[in-house]
Amino acid sequence: MKSCEQIQEDLTRRIQGDCDSLKEKELQEHLAGCPVCQRYWDDLRADDALLRKFTSSCDPVVARIRSQVMDRISQVDLSAQPAVASREFFWVRYAVAAGLILAALLTTAIWVNQNRNDRIVQKKSVPSEIKNNIPNPVAYGTPQPPENLGDRAPLPIVLPVAMYRDTPRNLRGIENLEPPRGMDRPPFYAPKGATNVALGKPVTLSDENPILGEARLVTDGDKNAMEGCFVEMGPFAQSATINLQGEYEIYAILIWHFHLYPRSYRDVVVQVSMDPEFTRPVTLFNNDTDNSLGLGKGTDKHYVDTNEGRLVDAKGNRARFVRLYSNGNNENELNHLIEVEVWGKPAETPAPKPLGGYIPLPLVLPKPIFHGTPPNLRGIPNTEPYSDKPRPAYYVPAGVKNLALNKPVFSSDFDPINGEPERVTDGDKEGTDGSFVELGPFAQHITIDLEAEYSIYAIVVWHYHKEARIYSDVAIQVGADRDFIEAVTLFNSDIDNSLGLGVGTHKGYVEDYQGKLIDGKGTRGRYVRLYSSGNQANDLNHYIEVEVWGKPENPQGDKIANLLKGAE
Structure with missing residues (x-):
C-alpha cells in the first residue's frame, strides 16, 4: 500500500x-x-x-499579434528562389523567422506591462498631518504587544504541523463566524517565567465514557491532529475540567479542538474558578449566542480551528480550575479536544501569619497518582463526598514536629504479606511499590511507640493512594500505655461495632495523596494505634505512612526522659 x-x-x-x-x-x-x-x-x-x-483570459491583442507574425512567416515563399540560393541562404530564412518571433514576444511583453500599469488604481495622496496619525493595521482578534514591555515576554508557544492550508470564510451551519486573519498570530505577551501549568494535570470529563481516547490526552503535551492524540466525547453539550492542583495567575489559555481539517465548534465557553464546583466562575470566552448552555449569552464570534489553536486572554485571573464547554461542530454533534494549555505562574500568596502562636501544619504531600473518582466507589454507604480540592490550612501550635518519624511500629499481623511495619514511619509517602506494608485480611491494627509522652495535635494517615480506595472500620486511638487500657478514640468509622471499640460516628473516605488528617485535640499519649478491616477492593489492609504531629508540654522533662533513655 x-x-x-x-x-x-x-x-x-x-x-x-x-x-x-x-x-x-x-x-x-x-x-x-x-x-x-x-x-x-x-x-x-x-x-x-x-x-x-x-x-x-489573455487579451485578444496578444493573440492577434501572434497571428500576424505567423501569417507573415507563412507568406514568405522561398520555393521560387533557385535551389542553389536556397541552400546558400538556408540560415538567412530561419534567422528572419526567428527575428519576427522575437519581435512579437517583445511587443507582447511591452503591451502586457503597459496594460497592467494602466489598470493600477492610483492612490490619492494623504496629507502628512493625517498620515502621521493613522495607526498601524491590527489583525482581527490578535493581541498586541504592550507599549512598555517591562517584565513581559512573548509566550514560547510551540505549534503542531498544519494539516490544511486555507481557512474557509464560510462553513455550513455556522453563523457569526469571524473572518480569516490571513496572517500568523502575533506573539502574545505575558509576564516572564510563565509556563504551561496544565501540562500533565488531571482532567475530568462530563462524558465518563468517551467514544475515543481518554481524559489525560487533553494535557499530555501532544497537539498533533492525528488519531490517538485527541479525546472524542459524545453529542450535545460536554465539558472538560482541568485541576491545576494549585493557585495560579493565568495569562492565556490555548485550545486545540480538532484541526485535521476546518471545523468550527458551537457554544465554546471557557471559565476559570477557585473551586471545583465553579460556584463563582470567571468567564473568559463565550460564543454561545442563544444561551443554550445556561451560562449566559455570549458575544464572542465562532472561529475555525487551525493548528494555531484558539488563544484566550485570561487577563491574570487567579484560579485552581479551568473548564471548557462545547456543543458539537459544523460537521457532527460530537465534541473533541486535542490539547489545552494554560499559561501562568504560581500565585504569590503571603505566608499566613501565626494566629496567637498557631501556624499552618507544615505538611509535605506526595505526588498524586490517580485522578478523579472511579465509578465503582460511588454509592458506598456512610462515605463522605470526595473532593480533589486542596485541603485548607490546618493550624497547630508553633514548634510541632512529626513525632512518629523513624519510631518503632508493631503490627497485629506478625507475618505481613508484603513489606515490614517499619515502612509506616520511614518518611516515604509516595505510594509506589516498596513503600507500604500489606497486612492480612479482616481486622488488623498497627501501633506506633513515640517513646515518650507528647501532646498530639494532628495525625495524618496514608493507607494506599496508588488507586482510589475506601477502607472499612477505620479507628484511631491514643493511649498512655501499650495495652490501651485508657485509650482516647479520635476517629471511628466502624458503624456496626465490628471492632468492639464502640459504634463509630465518622464517615468513610476515599484515599488520595493528601492522606486523612485527624484532629489530635492536644491529647497526651505515648502510643498511637490504627485499625482497619479491609477495603472495597479486597479484604487486605495497607499502610504507606503515618505522621503524628505534636510536641512535649514540658520540654525540660522530655529532655530528662531522653537522657535517661540514653543511659539505658
Missing part, C-alpha cells in the same frame, strides 16, 4: 494528464478513505483551474 506522500506524487502527475486507468482506480480508492490526500487533490484542482482561467 502506497504512503500518502507517494499518492500525492501520483496526484500531481494525474493533474498533468499522466495517469492510466489502473492507477486512476487506485487513486480514487485512496482518496475515499484519506481526508488529507482528498484535500490535497482539491487544492491541486483549484490551482489548475486558476491557471487555465488565466491562460484563457
Whole structure:
C-alpha cells in the first residue's frame, strides 16, 4: 500500500494528464478513505483551474499579434528562389523567422506591462498631518504587544504541523463566524517565567465514557491532529475540567479542538474558578449566542480551528480550575479536544501569619497518582463526598514536629504479606511499590511507640493512594500505655461495632495523596494505634505512612526522659 506522500506524487502527475486507468482506480480508492490526500487533490484542482482561467483570459491583442507574425512567416515563399540560393541562404530564412518571433514576444511583453500599469488604481495622496496619525493595521482578534514591555515576554508557544492550508470564510451551519486573519498570530505577551501549568494535570470529563481516547490526552503535551492524540466525547453539550492542583495567575489559555481539517465548534465557553464546583466562575470566552448552555449569552464570534489553536486572554485571573464547554461542530454533534494549555505562574500568596502562636501544619504531600473518582466507589454507604480540592490550612501550635518519624511500629499481623511495619514511619509517602506494608485480611491494627509522652495535635494517615480506595472500620486511638487500657478514640468509622471499640460516628473516605488528617485535640499519649478491616477492593489492609504531629508540654522533662533513655 502506497504512503500518502507517494499518492500525492501520483496526484500531481494525474493533474498533468499522466495517469492510466489502473492507477486512476487506485487513486480514487485512496482518496475515499484519506481526508488529507482528498484535500490535497482539491487544492491541486483549484490551482489548475486558476491557471487555465488565466491562460484563457489573455487579451485578444496578444493573440492577434501572434497571428500576424505567423501569417507573415507563412507568406514568405522561398520555393521560387533557385535551389542553389536556397541552400546558400538556408540560415538567412530561419534567422528572419526567428527575428519576427522575437519581435512579437517583445511587443507582447511591452503591451502586457503597459496594460497592467494602466489598470493600477492610483492612490490619492494623504496629507502628512493625517498620515502621521493613522495607526498601524491590527489583525482581527490578535493581541498586541504592550507599549512598555517591562517584565513581559512573548509566550514560547510551540505549534503542531498544519494539516490544511486555507481557512474557509464560510462553513455550513455556522453563523457569526469571524473572518480569516490571513496572517500568523502575533506573539502574545505575558509576564516572564510563565509556563504551561496544565501540562500533565488531571482532567475530568462530563462524558465518563468517551467514544475515543481518554481524559489525560487533553494535557499530555501532544497537539498533533492525528488519531490517538485527541479525546472524542459524545453529542450535545460536554465539558472538560482541568485541576491545576494549585493557585495560579493565568495569562492565556490555548485550545486545540480538532484541526485535521476546518471545523468550527458551537457554544465554546471557557471559565476559570477557585473551586471545583465553579460556584463563582470567571468567564473568559463565550460564543454561545442563544444561551443554550445556561451560562449566559455570549458575544464572542465562532472561529475555525487551525493548528494555531484558539488563544484566550485570561487577563491574570487567579484560579485552581479551568473548564471548557462545547456543543458539537459544523460537521457532527460530537465534541473533541486535542490539547489545552494554560499559561501562568504560581500565585504569590503571603505566608499566613501565626494566629496567637498557631501556624499552618507544615505538611509535605506526595505526588498524586490517580485522578478523579472511579465509578465503582460511588454509592458506598456512610462515605463522605470526595473532593480533589486542596485541603485548607490546618493550624497547630508553633514548634510541632512529626513525632512518629523513624519510631518503632508493631503490627497485629506478625507475618505481613508484603513489606515490614517499619515502612509506616520511614518518611516515604509516595505510594509506589516498596513503600507500604500489606497486612492480612479482616481486622488488623498497627501501633506506633513515640517513646515518650507528647501532646498530639494532628495525625495524618496514608493507607494506599496508588488507586482510589475506601477502607472499612477505620479507628484511631491514643493511649498512655501499650495495652490501651485508657485509650482516647479520635476517629471511628466502624458503624456496626465490628471492632468492639464502640459504634463509630465518622464517615468513610476515599484515599488520595493528601492522606486523612485527624484532629489530635492536644491529647497526651505515648502510643498511637490504627485499625482497619479491609477495603472495597479486597479484604487486605495497607499502610504507606503515618505522621503524628505534636510536641512535649514540658520540654525540660522530655529532655530528662531522653537522657535517661540514653543511659539505658
